[in-house]
Amino acid sequence: MTRPHPDIDIRPIDEDEIPDWIRALNTGFLRSPGVTEDEIADRRSYIEPSRTLGAFDGGRCVGTFRSFEQQLTAVGGAAVRADAVTNVSVTATHRRRGILTRMMAEDLGAAKERGDVVATLIAAEYPIYGRYGFGPATWMTEWTVDVPRAGLDARWSGPEDGGRIDLVDREDVRKLGPELYERVRRSQPGAVSRTRRWWEIETGAVHLDRAPWVEPFFSVYRSATGEVEGMAAYTCDDRWEDKQPAETAKVKWLIATTAAAERALWRHLCSIDWVTKVRSGWRGPDDLLPFYLPDPRAARVTTRADWLWVRILDVVRALEARTYDRAGALVLEVVDAAGPAGGRYRLEVAEDGRASCAATTQNAELTLGVADLATLWLGDESAVRLAALGRVQEDRAGAGRMADALLHTSGRPWCPDMF
Numbered sequence: 001m002t003r004p005h006p007d008i009d010i011r012p013i014d015e016d017e018i019p020d021w022i023r024a025l026n027t028g029f030l031r032s033p034g035v036t037e038d039e040i041a042d043r044r045s046y047i048e049p050s051r052t053l054g055a056f057d058g059g060r061c062v063g064t065f066r067s068f069e070q071q072l073t074a075v076g077g078a079a080v081r082a083d084a085v086t087n088v089s090v091t092a093t094h095r096r097r098g099i100l101t102r103m104m105a106e107d108l109g110a111a112k113e114r115g116d117v118v119a120t121l122i123a124a125e126y127p128i129y130g131r132y133g134f135g136p137a138t139w140m141t142e143w144t145v146d147v148p149r150a151g152l153d154a155r156w157s158g159p160e161d162g163g164r165i166d167l168v169d170r171e172d173v174r175k176l177g178p179e180l181y182e183r184v185r186r187s188q189p190g191a192v193s194r195t196r197r198w199w200e201i202e203t204g205a206v207h208l209d210r211a212p213w214v215e216p217f218f219s220v221y222r223s224a225t226g227e228v229e230g231m232a233a234y235t236c237d238d239r240w241e242d243k244q245p246a247e248t249a250k251v252k253w254l255i256a257t258t259a260a261a262e263r264a265l266w267r268h269l270c271s272i273d274w275v276t277k278v279r280s281g282w283r284g285p286d287d288l289l290p291f292y293l294p295d296p297r298a299a300r301v302t303t304r305a306d307w308l309w310v311r312i313l314d315v316v317r318a319l320e321a322r323t324y325d326r327a328g329a330l331v332l333e334v335v336d337a338a339g340p341a342g343g344r345y346r347l348e349v350a351e352d353g354r355a356s357c358a359a360t361t362q363n364a365e366l367t368l369g370v371a372d373l374a375t376l377w378l379g380d381e382s383a384v385r386l387a388a389l390g391r392v393q394e395d396r397a398g399a400g401r402m403a404d405a406l407l408h409t410s411g412r413p414w415c416p417d418m419f
């Protein structure tokens with residue numbers, strides 16, 4: 001049972017409270033609480049104190065919460081401004097007293113006031129964030145490929161399409177990666193913007209003592225015309241068994257703007273001498289990887305989980321930001337008891353796939369919570385399935401099918417990143 005605790009002071013931190021705040025975050029994430037000068041300088045370089053909340057009991061920080069500006073790609077490729085939530089923790093001595101609830105209310109209130117369309121996060125545990133109106137909007141799957149079983153031609157030595165794969169250095173990754181990812185992100189619903197710091201961490205330009213950096217291999221695919229169309233980062237684990245190499249190539253990330261580049265990079269990863277297993281990293285659930293293999297059963301699902309959670313703050317702008325595959329109209333009753341998004345909305349999609357959305361007094365056809373709307377918004381779930389689960393209510397027979405015809409997409413959304 002949550003016991004409210006009015007004596008806890010929740011507020012944006014001051015610069016000089018950063019060390020105490022990091023200590024609380026380390027504690028909440030069960031890492032050794034000690035804070036190094038390195039860590040303080042690093043945090044200071046990028047956090048925005050006004051969006052970095054601390055919960056203080058007397059002089060001690062016992063709760064942490066941070067948000068930052070992010071772009072999230074909607075269906076159709078438009079970017080919407082998101083309030084990205086991260087570094088959420090409450091020290092075990094102060095749990096279940098409503099501290100997270102208060103920090104979340106403060107941050108989402110500020111996000112709404114700023115005009116952010118949605119909030120986003122990657123949930124440590126499934127049950128935490130639904131109560132705040134977040135719904136799982138993308139999923140991820142990780143595969144492990146048993147290379148000898150895959151049936152690939154062992155003589156392969158590079159792409160047959162005139163493209164080429166080269167190993168490159170981290171400076172090249174810092175040069176080529178951000179622009180490539182921008183192109184990937186703009187065509188991938190569910191993808192989020194990456195900061196310069198993301199590339200600096202991935203390439204070892206920023207690394208903290210806490211987690212020593214291991215330089216991965218970076219491979220780049222260029223098309224026949226020399227265009228950079230794909231890039232992958234992977235490590236190998238130096239494992240041998242009974243005088244036989246038995247290495248696992250662990251893919252940290254693989255991005256591509258074309259199917260040819262993606263196929264060639266996977267082919268390359270599955271053709272490295274000594275490598276008997278390839279772990280794919282966090283892929284979209286409908287990733288083609290298994291089907292690039294003559295025997296798709298050689299790719300076994302190792303992990304499957306909810307990934308990006310979305311909280312819609314502005315229903316009108318969220319629904320108008322995305323595109324739709326067909327024309328139609330639907331009246332939605334959105335329930336958002338404690339939040340800003342509740343109300344009845346009419347969504348009207350024109351022949352060109354663009355939508356208009358406005359508050360209405362017409363009869364509702366589908367009633368759903370704001371978290372379930374987020375789950376439908378990026379196109380991943382089906383309203384008919386949610387109705388079967390009792391999570392959405394059809395106020396007009398057939399409204400679930402209509403919602404699916406409008407909202408559901410043939411390709412599934414994917415967020416390649418953790419933040």
Ligand SMILES: CC(=O)SCCNC(=O)CCNC(=O)[C@H](O)C(C)(C)COP(=O)(O)OP(=O)(O)OC[C@H]1O[C@@H](n2cnc3c(N)ncnc32)[C@H](O)[C@@H]1OP(=O)(O)O
Binds near residue numbers: 091
């Ligand atoms: C985006 C990210 O940063 S993900 C990382 C999240 N952080 C962690 O997982 C670190 C370890 N856990 C924690 O620090 C804390 O348990 C937190 C932050 C998850 C929760 O903080 P608390 O202050 O305990 O949450 P709070 O007291 O506001 O709880 C509100 C409600 O959520 C429920 N709740 C909170 N955390 C959990 C959980 N992990 N599992 C199930 N229910 C939960 C509470 O029981 C309470 O329910 P009630 O209103 O029905 O009584």
